[in-house]
Amino acid sequence: MVTNTINSKETHKVEYLSYADNASSEGAGAVxxxxxxxxxxxxxxxxxxxxxxxxxxSSAFGGEGYNVPTKDGSHSFIISGAPNGQNTERAxxxxxxxxxxxxxxxxxxxxAQNNTNAIRADNLIRRILGLPQRDGSNHAGGKEGxxxxxxxxxxxx
Amino acid sequence: xxxxxxxxSLTRISCxxxxxxxxxxxxxxxxxxxxxxxxxxxxxxxYISRERADRILRRFDSVKSCKLVYxxxxxxxxxxxxxxxxxxEICIRADTLGNIIKQQVVKSxxxxxxxxxxxxxxxxxxxxxxTRVDSATVVQGNPSYFVVKDVEGNRYGxxxxxxxxxxxxxxxxxxxxxxxxxxxxxxx
Numbered sequence: 001m002v003t004n005t006i007n008s009k010e011t012h013k014v015e016y017l018s019y020a021d022n023a024s025s026e027g028a029g030a031v032x033x034x035x036x037x038x039x040x041x042x043x044x045x046x047x048x049x050x051x052x053x054x055x056x057x058s059s060a061f062g063g064e065g066y067n068v069p070t071k072d073g074s075h076s077f078i079i080s081g082a083p084n085g086q087n088t089e090r091a092x093x094x095x096x097x098x099x100x101x102x103x104x105x106x107x108x109x110x111x112a113q114n115n116t117n118a119i120r121a122d123n124l125i126r127r128i129l130g131l132p133q134r135d136g137s138n139h140a141g142g143k144e145g146x147x148x149x150x151x152x153x154x155x156x157x
Numbered sequence: 158x159x160x161x162x163x164x165x166s167l168t169r170i171s172c173x174x175x176x177x178x179x180x181x182x183x184x185x186x187x188x189x190x191x192x193x194x195x196x197x198x199x200x201x202x203x204y205i206s207r208e209r210a211d212r213i214l215r216r217f218d219s220v221k222s223c224k225l226v227y228x229x230x231x232x233x234x235x236x237x238x239x240x241x242x243x244x245x246e247i248c249i250r251a252d253t254l255g256n257i258i259k260q261q262v263v264k265s266x267x268x269x270x271x272x273x274x275x276x277x278x279x280x281x282x283x284x285x286x287x288t289r290v291d292s293a294t295v296v297q298g299n300p301s302y303f304v305v306k307d308v309e310g311n312r313y314g315x316x317x318x319x320x321x322x323x324x325x326x327x328x329x330x331x332x333x334x335x336x337x338x339x340x341x342x343x344x345x
Contacts, residue, residue: 035321038295039323039329041333046337046340056343057340057343060229060233060299060339060343061297061298061299061320062298063299066298111297115297137202140296140298140299140321141319143203143289144290145291146296
């Protein structure tokens with residue numbers, strides 16, 4: 001999965017941020033553009049008038065990690081020190097966002113496929129690290145029944 | 158995590174069961190327990206969000222008008238109500254147990270504001286508690302909770318959904334306003 005992602009035509013960018021940091025201008029633009037596709041003018045309101053995006057904003061959306069699709073791939077934020085975080089192992093959060101959400105985001109797959117893949121990637125890394133598994137019920141899409149077979153391998157290879 | 162433990166313990170038990178019918182019964186019990194446990198966990202989270210929001214609103218019991226509360230992750234709260242001729246907009250930060258850490262009035266608007274006026278109009282809302290949108294095209298992010306309560310404590314427009322859900326079951330302009338106002342408070 002790692003090799004295929006590196007060799008894929010899509011570009012997956014990853015930003016490691018502290019809660020008090022500002023995201024890069026590229027990251028801020030990625031979030032703004034994506035949210036504008038979800039609701040008209042939504043993204044424009046999320047960034048500051050100068051176009052900045054605080055890591056705290058990404059954290060309010062996603063907790064310790066947040067991923068959005070971009071024109072040519074995806075952009076992930078991995079945030080440390082989030083007040084609503086659970087001190088999750090950084091490798092788990094990174095794998096969850098980049099491989100779990102990022103690959104389906106870049107391929108413009110459905111929200112159900114995206115959420116399922118994220119929990120499966122999360123659990124794969126957790127198994128390697130000997131950490132408890134997640135059933136997906138506390139993840140977006142869990143209540144909607146979108147997360148299918150959470151303990152299987154991610155379907156993205 | 159709990160479900161996985163059950164799977165492991167029942168798998169061990171099943172190794173000792175030779176009879177097929179007993180095995181089938183064990184599997185049925187396993188499936189029932191798994192589905193019941195998962196459903197219960199989801200229901201609990203929805204009602205925790207409601208209970209936490211109610212606790213926040215109880216701080217404003219002296220205000221005898223409709224009140225709106227919107228929360229993200231059950232720790233960031235935006236509260237709106239009309240007091241006299243003014244709209245009061247309040248941001249509250251709570252800890253993960255629901256104890257209030259910070260409360261501030263962010264705006265106090267006099268006069269008539271079309272969006273805020275509509276936000277407190279109970280006639281425009283659904284009356285059931287929406288905890289999932291099966292036809293949603295986007296479901297992403299942290300949990301969020303919304304409700305408007307009248308003076309009798311009746312609930313309107315109540316939902317518990319991931320912060321980015323499309324379609325969202327309230328007015329889109331109000332939704333964008335609530336998220337952006339609350340996020341301003343979070344980042345200040």
